[in-house]
Amino acid sequence: MKKLLVLAFVCLGFSGFAQCNLDLVLTSSKTEYLDGSGTIQRSVDENSTIEITKTQMLITPGSGNTMTGKITSTTCNWTTAFKEGKSVIKADFEDGSGNTMHATMTIEGKGDKVTFTMEIAEMADRVIKVNIDSFKEKK
Secondary structure (H helix, E strand, O other), rough: OOHHHHHOOOHHHHHHHHHHHOOOEEEEEEEEEEEOOOOOEEEEEEEEEHHHHHHHHEOOOOOOOOEEEEEEEEEEEEEEEOEEEEEEEEEEEEEOOOOOEEEEEEEEEEEOEEEEEEEEEHOOHHHHHHHOEEEEEEE
């Protein structure tokens, strides 16, 4: 019985860890724009997609203007895959003028609710937040 319990805990731990090595697609139907103190400044109903691979992120908001970022670091700790845990991703995005923006994105799951926030160092007074409708492996 002890061996079975240990095996179950190991499998659960690996299911959360395994998600960290997957290419993912997150979708959302609403984007919130917050000020530096976390107060919602505006909210937009739009279908957005966030694709994450080991080396890059593609963020496509409802407007269709895709942002591509090169991932510079990732930390990942999920106790229950796609439901409970947290990932922090740092990436560099280049704007249309060739300027680099340094962003920190946090994906966090609590109580079966997953959120994605994006903070751009060059725009410290703004935070973008979306509630994730679906969180799955990219195939």
